[in-house]
Amino acid sequence: MKxxxxxxxxxxxxxxxSIIQELSEKKVNDIILxxxxxxxxxxxxKIKKFVLIEKTPxxxxxxxxxxxxxxxxxxVFPTDDLQLENLHKLYNKINSFCFLPFNPENLQVCLDKYTQYSYCEKLGIPYPKTIPIEVKEDLKMIELIQFPILLKPNKREDLKKKVFRNLKIDNNEDLEKERKNIENYLDDGIIFLASEIIPGDDDCLYAxxxxxxMKGRIxxxxxGRKLAQYPDNFGVFSSASNEAPEEVRTQGKALLNGMNIKGIAQPEFKYDFRDQKYKLTExxxxxxxxxxxxxxxGVNLxxxxxxxxxxxxxTPQPQLKNREIHFIYLKHExxxxxxxxxxxxxxxxxxxDSDETHIAVYDRKDMKPFFRDCVGIAKIIVGKFLRTIGIVS
Structure with missing residues (x-):
């Protein structure tokens, strides 16, 4: 019996x-990975079972x-864009018995970063100067944006193909060094966005x-706010907190409603001290x-x-803001x-520097994931030591 x-x-x-932790704490017993x-x-x-799958629908x-x-x-709780795309392809086959947390009518276009910036234009949300790079000839348009610039695929192509997630280009010399690789990617059908780099460290990022x-109600x-990224200012999460100004909430809510995005979503903004605006990054x-x-x-999303x-x-849950909470991924830190x-x-x-600090993956009642991650931490330390003494380059 089912x-x-x-x-x-x-x-x-x-x-x-982290999703597994939250659901388990709320007494969801049947968690499949x-x-x-x-x-x-x-x-x-905390999981019932694990199933190994390939990256195909x-x-x-x-x-x-x-x-x-x-x-x-x-x-279903997806955690990367490829999973979203595969679920979208399967939508008509599985939506009768699967809850799929996205809008099937516009998922593909909303995943496109240039579309996201287009909605910023319509909704009056600040965003960095950006141009699409679709063909080789478009590379000369980069001159319209002041260096340094950030070049990134308009979708998360790095999950499917060997392509960088983002590339910082400081000047024309850098561009010439990378031109051949970029042109090869363009030949493969990858579209890029070239955007101005908003000055400021990785602790200027808010979400x-x-x-x-599915009815459009939040x-x-x-x-929250990122405190640090790995391996640099253009990397991924390393540390974060529950701090953020009201403007971030106002702009984020306007984007989700204006684009009719459904499910769990996260507009991310970078504060630009030049004009005191929070500009959408993605x-x-x-x-x-x-x-x-x-x-x-305090919010169980x-x-x-x-x-x-x-x-x-x-039940609506107000977020705890009177205590500063830090969330640290020790491996990246x-x-x-x-x-x-x-x-x-x-x-x-x-x-x-917080009222509470929590370590990602660490759970006294479920230590194996943390111990497994510690193996990765040990490899990082050993690798650094070997490079320092010149055994490896």
């Missing part, structure tokens, strides 16, 4: 494990069909995160790496989705400490 429902997490990295490899969350005692469909033999309703249901929301249409900040500051998917009442000059003071601020 069980009523389960939560299906796609991807077992820090973002996937699908992943491309044996990531840290696969060692958790066919593989995902086969395993979801098998899971449907056990459960009437499957509530609005919300769950917007059921819960929170805001919108993530799924749970990002530091989603646990919301949970730790993942659980809100789970309840809504099952037709249950979702140690890598920054070893690899970034003069990082020690920032490292100590991230660890100590």
């Amino acid at each position: 069980k009523d429902s389960c939560a299906l997490i796609l991807g077992g990295h820090v973002n996937g494990y 699908f992943g491309y490899s044996r990531e840290l969350a696969t060692y958790s005692n 066919e593989s995902l469909y086969r395993e979801i069909e098998k899971l449907h033999e056990e459960y009437e309703k499957i509530v 609005y995160v919300a769950y917007r249901d 059921l819960n929301e929170w805001t 919108i993530n249409l799924r749970s990002m790496m530091w989603n646990r900040v919301g949970n730790l500051s 993942q659980y809100s989705q789970y309840l809504d998917a099952l037709g249950k009442k979702v 140690i890598a920054n400490l070893l690899g970034r000059r003069k990082y020690f003071q920032k490292f100590m601020q991230n660890i100590r």
